Amino acid sequence: xxxxxxxxxxxxxxxxxxxxxxxxxxxxxxxxxxxxxxxxxxxxxxxxxxxxxxxxxxxxxxxxxxxxxxxxxxxxxxxxxxxxxxxxxxxxxxxxxxxxxxxxxxxxxxxxxxxxxxxxxxxxxxxxxxxxxxxxxxxxxxxxxxxxx
Numbered sequence: 001x002x003x004x005x006x007x008x009x010x011x012x013x014x015x016x017x018x019x020x021x022x023x024x025x026x027x028x029x030x031x032x033x034x035x036x037x038x039x040x041x042x043x044x045x046x047x048x049x050x051x052x053x054x055x056x057x058x059x060x061x062x063x064x065x066x067x068x069x070x071x072x073x074x075x076x077x078x079x080x081x082x083x084x085x086x087x088x089x090x091x092x093x094x095x096x097x098x099x100x101x102x103x104x105x106x107x108x109x110x111x112x113x114x115x116x117x118x119x120x121x122x123x124x125x126x127x128x129x130x131x132x133x134x135x136x137x138x139x140x141x142x143x144x145x146x147x148x149x
Contacts, residue, residue: 001026002039004047009035010113014134016047065133071108072130078102078142084123093119094144099128102142120144 001023005013009030013019018039021030030036037043051058080098082090096115103110110130117128123144131137 003030003036004039004043005030005036007035016051018044018047062133062135065136068108069130069132069136069138072103072110072132072140073138075106075140077125078106078140080142080144081147082123082144084146088123088146090121090123090144093121094142095119096128099130099140099142103130103140115140 002018002020003026005015005017005019008014012021019036026036026038031038078099080094080102082092082094084090096112096117099115099117100110100112110132114131115128116131117126120126123146125141125143127139127141129137129139
C-alpha cells in the first residue's frame with residue numbers, strides 16, 4: 001500500500017514522503033491516526049504542486065537545520081554521570097532521553113526521538129547521532145562517568 005506521510009515517523013519516513021507499507025499497518029494505524037493518506041494519483045498531483053509552492057520554505061528549514069547542526073557540533077562533549085556498581089557496571093543505561101536533557105541544559109531543544117544511539121551500559125566515551133532534518137544530521141560526543149558517592 002502506498003501512502004503519503006503527513007508527519008515524520010521514526011523508522012518509516014519524513015513528512016510528504018511517499019512510502020510503501022503493509023496494508024494492515026496503513027489501514028489500521030497510519031490512516032486512522034491521521035499520520036498518512038492514500039497515495040492516489042490525485043493526491044500525488046496535489047502533493048507535487050504543494051511541494052513546488054513550498055520549495056523556498058523547505059530550503060529555509062534545511063538551512064536552519066544546518067545552522068543548528070553547526071552549533072551542536074561545536075559544543076564540548078557532554079558528560080553524563082551514572083551510578084555504578086562495585087565492579088564498574090552502570091545501573092540501568094544511558095539513552096536518548098539523557099542526551100536530550102543534557103542538550104536542553106545547553107540551550108538546544110531537541111526531541112528525544114531525533115536522537116539515535118544504542119543504549120549505553122558501561123562507562124566511556126560514545127557518540128550519538130542527532131537527526132535534525134531528513135538530509136541533516138550531526139554526531140554529538142558524550143562521556144559516561146561514575147557518579148561520586
